[in-house]
Amino acid sequence: MFHRRRATMAAFLLPAIVVYGAFMLYPLARGVYLSMTDSLGGPMANFVGTEQYRSMADDPAVTSALWHTVLYAVVVVVVQNGLGLLFASMLFRRPKVRKTLSVVLLTPALISPVMAAFIWSYLFAPTGGINAVLDLVGLHSLNHVWLGDTSTALYSVAAVNIWMFTGYSCAIFLASYMSMPTELLEAAELDGARGWRRFASIEWPLLAPALTVNVTLSLIGSLKVFEFPLVLTNGGPAGATETLTLLVYRNVFGGGKFAYGVALSVVLLVTVVVLSSATSSLLRLRERRI
Amino acid sequence: MTSDTTATSTAPGGGLRRLTGGLGTVLLCLGTLLFVLPFLFTVVTSLRTAADVARSPLGFPDSLTLKNFSHAFSQIHYGRSTLNTLLITGLSCVIVTVIGSLAAYPLARITQHWSTAVYRLFILGTSVPVFVVVAPLYLLMRDLNLLDTYAGVVLIYTALNLPVAVFFYTSFIRTIPGDLEEAAALDGCGPFRTFFTIILPLLRPVTSTLLTFVCLQIWNDLLVPLVFLQDPDKRTVMVNAYSFIDPHTVQPTTLFPAALLGVLPLLVIFVFFQRQVVAGMSAGAVKS
Numbered sequence: 001m002f003h004r005r006r007a008t009m010a011a012f013l014l015p016a017i018v019v020y021g022a023f024m025l026y027p028l029a030r031g032v033y034l035s036m037t038d039s040l041g042g043p044m045a046n047f048v049g050t051e052q053y054r055s056m057a058d059d060p061a062v063t064s065a066l067w068h069t070v071l072y073a074v075v076v077v078v079v080q081n082g083l084g085l086l087f088a089s090m091l092f093r094r095p096k097v098r099k100t101l102s103v104v105l106l107t108p109a110l111i112s113p114v115m116a117a118f119i120w121s122y123l124f125a126p127t128g129g130i131n132a133v134l135d136l137v138g139l140h141s142l143n144h145v146w147l148g149d150t151s152t153a154l155y156s157v158a159a160v161n162i163w164m165f166t167g168y169s170c171a172i173f174l175a176s177y178m179s180m181p182t183e184l185l186e187a188a189e190l191d192g193a194r195g196w197r198r199f200a201s202i203e204w205p206l207l208a209p210a211l212t213v214n215v216t217l218s219l220i221g222s223l224k225v226f227e228f229p230l231v232l233t234n235g236g237p238a239g240a241t242e243t244l245t246l247l248v249y250r251n252v253f254g255g256g257k258f259a260y261g262v263a264l265s266v267v268l269l270v271t272v273v274v275l276s277s278a279t280s281s282l283l284r285l286r287e288r289r290i
Numbered sequence: 291m292t293s294d295t296t297a298t299s300t301a302p303g304g305g306l307r308r309l310t311g312g313l314g315t316v317l318l319c320l321g322t323l324l325f326v327l328p329f330l331f332t333v334v335t336s337l338r339t340a341a342d343v344a345r346s347p348l349g350f351p352d353s354l355t356l357k358n359f360s361h362a363f364s365q366i367h368y369g370r371s372t373l374n375t376l377l378i379t380g381l382s383c384v385i386v387t388v389i390g391s392l393a394a395y396p397l398a399r400i401t402q403h404w405s406t407a408v409y410r411l412f413i414l415g416t417s418v419p420v421f422v423v424v425a426p427l428y429l430l431m432r433d434l435n436l437l438d439t440y441a442g443v444v445l446i447y448t449a450l451n452l453p454v455a456v457f458f459y460t461s462f463i464r465t466i467p468g469d470l471e472e473a474a475a476l477d478g479c480g481p482f483r484t485f486f487t488i489i490l491p492l493l494r495p496v497t498s499t500l501l502t503f504v505c506l507q508i509w510n511d512l513l514v515p516l517v518f519l520q521d522p523d524k525r526t527v528m529v530n531a532y533s534f535i536d537p538h539t540v541q542p543t544t545l546f547p548a549a550l551l552g553v554l555p556l557l558v559i560f561v562f563f564q565r566q567v568v569a570g571m572s573a574g575a576v577k578s
Binding site for chain 2: 008009011012013015016017019020022023024025026027028030031034041087090091093094097101103104105107108110111112113114115117118119120121122123125127128129132133136163166167220223224226227230231232245248249252253258261262265266268269272273276277
């Protein structure tokens with residue numbers, strides 16, 4: 001169709017390349033350059049090489065934000081996919097309720113993170129929903145200032161993330177379940193493989209591609225989390241939920257440390273790309289071995 | 291509750307398995323209920339009076355009121371901000387679909403080094419967080435005088451969502467056999483006519499999936515409008531909700547109606563296009 005028709009090819013590709021190049025690739029390249037200057041966002045900027053990056057090493061805010069981001073991601077990836085898998089494997093065995101429940105589970109993922117944070121900020125409040133429920137069932141001793149305590153704040157924020165996207169993980173696992181060859185499952189049934197053995201020896205290996213997708217998606221999503229900590233805790237208490245994205249946002253738009261914020265965003269990019277591509281290639285390697 | 295497990299009930303010990311199966315179904319329903327409970331709680335609370343909620347947060351409402359909604363409606367300038375969000379979401383969706391599908395056609399049909407390179411460049415964008423480009427984009431928009439304009443925000447959303455669109459359309463077009471197009475070429479049909487008369491109609495299902503995905507992303511986004519739209523008249527629902535309502539000082543009777551209003555248009559869409567939404571949300575899984 002496109003033999004020797006360079007002009008036509010260009011016409012098809014040009015609009016997308018122009019928009020994508022100008023508003024994605026160019027800012028990306030300019031960001032990397034800006035991170036090596038002392039720019040304040042104005043026209044004046046001097047090239048300072050790796051100075052911004054070197055000063056991060058002495059900045060405790062950076063190391064703690066990096067740690068919070070990674071810890072948050074690990075908690076979300078493990079719990080969200082664990083729950084999603086549990087729901088999917090139970091739903092798969094119950095065709096009557098499968099469709100309805102999986103759609104219901106998916107609804108939290110529809111709403112915006114800001115709205116989810118609104119709902120949960122009241123549920124987590126000292127006199128809010130969760131503590132009231134605990135009182136109701138006689139567990140007043142478990143009452144807690146969920147978002148105001150440095151030891152629980154990050155996990156509470158992660159819980160909101162998990163609440164939103166468990167149905168999403170479940171839907172992906174369930175789709176993988178539905179595409180399993182029925183002959184194989186029936187053969188396993190005849191051989192008497194049931195329960196845990198059937199899951200471990202037959203279903204789990206077949207779920208490998210879905211696991212790769214789920215882990216990679218949730219990892220990328222949770223590493224770039226922004227709205228949840230912004231609305232729920234604004235990074236507090238005492239910086240306990242300060243993530244890399246919040247740090248970038250404050251530095252870039254908070255005034256004074258523009259280039260430093262840009263350099264932090266490059267660190268965020270490297271973190272996301274390195275962790276997600278390492279994880280997904282490890283998981284793909286595992287798929288091939290199974 | 292009955293067990294829905296497969297033919298196992300005839301096997302020895304089937305009765306017990308039936309029982310555990312039924313128990314599992316009950317647990318499953320309870321677990322799902324736990325996930326929607328915050329929603330139900332939000333809906334009920336937003337219909338109660340503030341005094342009633344303060345008296346017993348979990349109790350049943352004495353009387354129902356819609357006052358909270360009208361209050362939240364004016365507080366976040368709901369009418370105006372919804373129109374803004376609709377405009378931005380709609381325009382971005384149209385542009386992403388059109389230029390994304392156009393670009394995907396040659397990328398799917400040409401198998402040369404440069405086309406794979408261009409394709410890879412687009413896919414690269416799927417793993418770039420908005421945060422990485424937000425600061426340089428701000429400078430760019432300022433230099434182009436596009437700060438505080440719908441056009442600026444629409445262009446940003448287009449660029450951010452093009453990678454997904456190109457990925458979607460390219461992988462879909464690759465599954466379409468080339469016979470039809472060859473026949474069309476023999477009849478003297480150029481690439482443009484072929485695209486619009488043969489390829490485009492086939493893209494309808496993948497487009498609806500893509501659109502629900504892109505719609506959700508844009509409608510729910512906070513960062514881009516927060517940074518690029520300062521003018522109060524141009525703000526989106528999420529920005530207004532975020533800037534006018536502090537969840538830590540505000541009563542749940544203000545907070546919850548605001549949250550529900552922000553979700554409402556999407557819930558309506560969800561009810562009508564349930565299948566596409568489910569497919570669109572699982573969009574990321576298409577790769578497997």
